[in-house]
Amino acid sequence: MNPSPKRVVVIGGGVAGLATAALLAADGHTVDLVEKNADLGGRAGSWERDGFRFDTGPSWWLMPQVFDHFFGLLGTSTDAQIDLVHLDPGYRVFFEDHPDSVDVRGGAEPNRAMFDAIEPGAGAALRSYLDSAREAYAIAVERFLYTNFDQPAAFLSPEVIRHARTLAVLLGQSLEGFVAARFTDRRLRQILGYPAVFLGSSPERAPAMYHLMSWLDLEDGVRYPDGGFSRLVDALVRLAEQHGARLHTSSEATAILTRPHLGRKLSRRRHEVTGVRVRTVDASQRTIDASQRTIDASQRTVDGSERTIDADVVIGAADLHHIETRLLSPALQTFPQRWWDRRVSGPGAVLVFLGVRGALPELGHHSLFFTADWKSNFDAIFETPTAIPDPASLYVCRPSATDSSVAPEGHENLFILVPVPPDPALGRGGIDGQGDPSVEQTADRAIELVAKWADIPDLADRVVVRRTTGPGDFVTDLNSWSGGALGPAHTLRQSAFLRATNRSRKVEGLFYAGGATRPGIGLPMCLISAELIRKRLRGDHSPGPSSAG
Structure with missing residues (x-):
């Protein structure tokens, strides 16, 4: 049963925020989403240069049933929104000290x-x-x-x-x-x-x-959305707006506003949300029109100006650490800094985006490179003191193996991910080698490793476009806790019901969505986290996927 309509503000325009906005708008709520960046998508972003188009975040399409179910809740289907390609082989694996790579195919046999x-x-x-x-x-x-x-039924x-x-x-x-x-x-x-x-x-x-x-x-099996993962973001934007959600970019939430909740004297939730204070990041702030991509002149405001969007419900779909420790007073924080000090972050990452001249048949659409002593790799990232692994096990995506639209003819598109400690002090990336030294040196070592193990000796010489991203960028661009690329690690103490709850224990009407909360990291989990908010507002305590009605 649909709840009575409420005024909802969603903070954060990543996949979890867009999915939440779409589901709640479809339920009849008045929904405003605010995103501090000029583009929507969050970690699932996109960057273009000289005819190359790079996904800057997620690149594996797994758990297709979750996507099918989510789109079904909105009265559509994955097939209607996105063209999926089934990859076979799913990925290729290179091993240190073994001359032959291994292809993992798209089926069990x-x-x-x-x-x-x-x-x-x-x-x-x-x-x-x-x-x-x-x-x-x-x-x-x-x-x-x-x-x-x-409810006890979840456990019993x-x-x-x-x-x-x-x-x-x-x-x-x-x-x-x-x-x-x-x-x-x-x-x-x-x-x-x-x-x-x-x-x-x-x-x-x-x-x-x-x-x-x-x-x-x-x-x-592994799938790929033709045109790149920005196609998922486009679909979420389109569906959210079709159901009436208003999506505001270059609009940074600076505070979650509350007042005493007089009806909750005996409850821990002694305050309730009243709205969100929003600051315009620049003069190009606008409300996105998914079909026209036009700028609504009436939405232009002066740089740095602030306004308040009233709300009965606020969904924190940006970085949970940022939402809790920066947008709420200490007395209203469910997850204060001392809570985070006892938690384990997932790894940081150095991301390398390369446009390469000529073909690279040596690499699969997805390729994994595993060092012989990868325990040392993981210890360097998770133990104290931390260090950038060298050599590092790493991941390479070559979407141009499947999708001709992501690179000019006669060229290849490469994305390299090097797991590193979640430490903003490692620095930020840049264009054409202009990032901080530790980030660029890590990128150079990764390119050397790929060239050697995959037998592409001239790889570095064939690079015509280069950009890097470091842990410092995750902080600047995404307000990421500790510079992590993904969110809190899925250890036993940070999984299932032990993961951060998606409802504030101090403020009525404040909820959370995204990788830091339940159920966890990844695109499918972000879609499920949106559905869990829908269940909260509907009073739905069922343990499995909810019905479309």
Whole structure:
């Protein structure tokens, strides 16, 4: 049942914010979204130069069922909004000290054959492993991902009780240990352990529950939205506006406004939201028209001017640390600085965007490069003192392998991600090598590694466009906590119901969406976090995906 209409302000125009705005506007609420940057999309951004178009954030399309369900809630479908390409091979893996790369295909059977070729008997072990992963994924979707954990049924359903022993094992053992008990060859262990990095963690720090990720890429397959991941952002903008949401760019939230909540004297929520104070970042501030991309002159205001948008409900869909510690007074913070001081950030990242002359058939659409001693890689990032790993395990995306629109003819588009400590002091990136020294040196080392391992000796000489991004940029551009690229790591203490709640414990009407809150990191999780807000406002306590009605 739809709740009575409310005035809603969403802070942050990333995927979680746009998805929340779309769902709540579709439910009949009056929705204003404010985004401090000139463009929408947040981490799922885009950058263009000299005919190259780069996705600046997410590049793996996994969990297609989540996207299908989300679009269904808005009366449409993934197919109607986005053209998806199924990648086969899903990705290519290069290993230090092994001359041959390995292709991970888009289905279980060829991957079992590949495992057997590397380690006799591993194909059968992979079958069992993926059966377990599929079961874990089903339990997660039906009982843990789409719930606010606000009713005992989330923990005590017959299905959860029936699988209690299995869940205890999966939550009490590391992913690294779970994999090592089943496979011997280092290459196979790395293929099965690396999904922890997508969760902002490492195989030895993430619980074995997350082996469910391997079912997604090894059996369900990897997809790519034709035209790039900005197509998802465009679809969310289009749907949000079709349902009546107003999307304001270059509009920075500077405070969440509250007043005493007289009806809550016995509750911890002794204040309630009344609105959001917004500052115009520059004179080009505008309300986006998704179909026309025009500037509404009536929305122009003077640089630095402030205004208030009244609200009954505020959704903090920007960085949670920023929302809590910068936009609320200490007395109203559910997650004050001392709470963050006890939390583990996911890794930072140095991102390298390269336009390259000539073809690069040596690389897949997705390529992973694994060092032999990757435990040292992860320890350098997560332990104290931190350091930039060298050599570093890294990820390379070559979307031009699939999509001719992202690079000029005769050229390739490369995106390199190097996990580094979440430390803004490592610096910011720049254009044509003009970033801070540690960022540019990390980029140079990554290019050298790719060139050597993939046997592309002239790679650096063929670069015609170069841009880098460092941990300092994540702070400046996204207000990211500690310069992290993803958000709080998915350790046991930061997963499922132990992850930050999506509702303020101090302020009535204040909620949170995005990767820092439940259910966690990644595009599918951001869409689910939006649905969890919809459930909150509807009073829907069901544990699984909600109905479209």
